[in-house]
Amino acid sequence: MKKKILAPALAPSVGEWSEKPDPIELKRLSEKLMEYAEVQVYQPKDSREWLEKISDVNILAGGPKVDKEFLDNARRLELIQGFGIGYDHIDVEECSRRGIIVCNVGEIYSEPVAQHALALMLDLSKKITLADKAVRDGSWRKMDWMGIQLWEKTLGIIGLGNIGGRIALKSRLAFNMKILAYDPYVLPARAQLYGAKLVSLDELLRESDFVVVSVPLTSGTRKMIGKRELTLMKRSAYLINICRGAVVDTEALIWALENNVIAGAGLDVTEPEPLQEDNPLLKMDNVILSPHIASSTKEAVYETYRSAVENIVRYLMGEKPYWIVNSETLYMRHELKTNSY
Known part of the structure; x- marks a missing residue:
């Protein structure tokens, strides 16, 4: 059975602030993930909808504040793949306790x-x-x-x-x-x-x-x-x-x-x-x-999205993903191939 991915990061931007590739590139990246998993490209509108959408998701690509309430409703969640450097919106300690791997894409920015x-x-x-x-x-x-x-x-x-x-x-x-x-x-x-x-x-x-x-x-x-x-x-x-x-x-x-x-x-x-x-x-x-734009270059944005998607594919193929924030979770995930450590 294919794993389920909720990918708000790959949804077209809404509003004035946008740090995403153009819609054509987002579509291409979404199709790449669809080769390996069941993918829903969608940005939930509020916290209630988030809690509903996350219930049967295995992989979260981007997303909102991830706290204990969120995780209580995400009982099948295995991997959170960020699309940037920061991860202070994620309760990493709670994710670690539950064996959920958290990755960012730090080096590119x-x-x-x-x-x-x-x-x-x-x-x-x-x-x-x-x-x-x-x-x-x-x-x-x-x-x-x-x-x-x-x-x-x-x-x-x-x-x-x-x-x-x-x-x-x-x-x-x-x-x-x-x-x-x-x-x-x-x-x-x-x-x-x-x-x-x-x-x-x-x-x-x-x-x-x-x-x-x-x-x-x-x-x-x-x-x-x-x-x-x-x-x-x-x-x-x-x-x-x-x-x-x-x-x-x-x-x-x-x-x-x-x-x-x-x-x-x-x-x-x-x-x-x-x-x-x-x-x-x-x-x-x-x-x-400056308005929080230190990482904002066209080259970095495109490379970050491409790398984040490739990292998810690595995980789906049973490989150890890159840029793991909470590496202690690897000891809880024995299905990952040890030859990639």
Whole structure:
């Protein structure tokens, strides 16, 4: 009997915000899955419909918040395949307890996110956005927009995974930056491959001219950058967040910027999203904002969808899927081929 797949990720986009391939490509990917499974390409309208649709599904391709109530109604669920980096909308611990494999597609988005981090660093250091606005408003006062060089500055990277590693390599090779990194899950040998030195979080904050936050959102990383951490930074330093808004305490960041505790910030993500109209961050000249688009490139979107579908096919063929978030579930899934480990 074929397994059942519910694939909201492959449904055509609805609304203004779209990070999906065009409908022709979505149809092609859906047909690929249909060669191996019974596939329903559909986006449930509300939580009630979600709970109804998920009851006999084996594989979820994309989807909503996955909590205990959702999982209680998904008694046949085996695999959740995400179509992006983040998985903070999924109760991974509960999935693990039930033997449900959770996968993302992390590596593919690493390149555009790393590029975006450098773009924010360059914008902050050279004040490009401010200068552009001034020119459009009729000003041509060069000295008003005196910047700083990135060359041989110290870059601190919090989270030296695929994204953090790419940021380290690019910054070192392009600007000869000294790279400090904080990541309790990375060995010194791996850090050396990126030209980075592992240090404590406090040392990184004290020594860095730019601090890039690149960690997943977990209970341990939520608000990991607060008032204490911001106070440790140089007054001339900039904070850049390209991971999840909730990793930084928004109120503490506003306080730090209003009181010149740090020089500025580049934020692709905020908490909440979008910011309310009266949020002080929207009125600060030393803050560069982008609407959670660090991963948004045509190349990355197409490759991500293709790779996610291929990963589902791997699982359907009895192979170990890639990018498993909760690898402990493999010990509960003896039907997967051991020669693919």
